[in-house]
Amino acid sequence: MMITLKNGIEIQISSYKEADFSSIHTLNEQEAWSNLVKKKDDAKAAWNHSNIAYVATVDDKIIGYIRGITDQSITLFICELLIDQAYRGLGVGQELLYYVHSLYPTTRVEMLASSTSQTYYENKGFRPFYGFRKTFAEWNR
Numbered sequence: 001m002m003i004t005l006k007n008g009i010e011i012q013i014s015s016y017k018e019a020d021f022s023s024i025h026t027l028n029e030q031e032a033w034s035n036l037v038k039k040k041d042d043a044k045a046a047w048n049h050s051n052i053a054y055v056a057t058v059d060d061k062i063i064g065y066i067r068g069i070t071d072q073s074i075t076l077f078i079c080e081l082l083i084d085q086a087y088r089g090l091g092v093g094q095e096l097l098y099y100v101h102s103l104y105p106t107t108r109v110e111m112l113a114s115s116t117s118q119t120y121y122e123n124k125g126f127r128p129f130y131g132f133r134k135t136f137a138e139w140n141r
Contacts (some may be wrong), residue, residue, distance in 0.1 A: 001099060005090045009058060013099050016053035016065070018044075023062035024055070027082050036080075052076065052100055056083075056092050063087045066096040068111075076104050078111035094124060 001013045016024075021044050028036045028043070036043045047053055052068035064083035070076040078100075083092045101109055112131065113121050122128070 003095050003099075005092065005095070007090055009087075009090065011063065011092060011095070012057045013054055013096065014057065016047055016050075016055055016067075018048060020055050020062060020065075021047055024065055027062070027065065027084060030085070031082055033082075046079070050079070052078070054096060054100060056096055058087070064092045064096060066100055068100065070104050070107055072104050073106055074108065076101060076107040076109050078109060081111070093120070097124070 002010055003013060004010050024047065025037070025040060025043070047067060050067050050069055051072075052066065052070055054066050055062045056064040062084075064087060065080070066078060067080045068076060068078040078097070081093055081096060097109065101107070109126070110129070111121070111126075112133075118128075
């Protein structure tokens with residue numbers, strides 16, 4: 001799907017292909033998302049097994065991505081949304097979110113936000129909700 005941004009730049013939103021992962025990993029490194037960078041093989045496996053996996057490109061260069069999972073009826077959970085710093089503020093993230101939600105319009109979008117991204121989502125009309133997290137290693141058995 002081709003979309004024109006606020007500044008006139010055209011972006012292409014397309015389904016993730018395994019060949020895209022090296023560019024995705026580079027964006028993760030640039031953002032200093034250390035967990036995804038350290039667990040590169042796990043991150044690639046997550047991409048390969050996610051039913052929400054799209055990239056945004058300009059002239060065949062990946063400038064952003066969105067990854068998540070959905071049951072296609074009730075819940076659409078966004079795991080990661082990341083835009084190259086040079087393209088932030090142009091609406092790329094909003095277009096990716098809208099595009100994915102338009103594929104499953106009966107769902108509600110849910111995601112976790114960091115303290116630095118919280119205002120971004122609030123400004124886009126997302127309501128806060130609270131959840132919990134635990135890794136398998138944290139079970140006391």
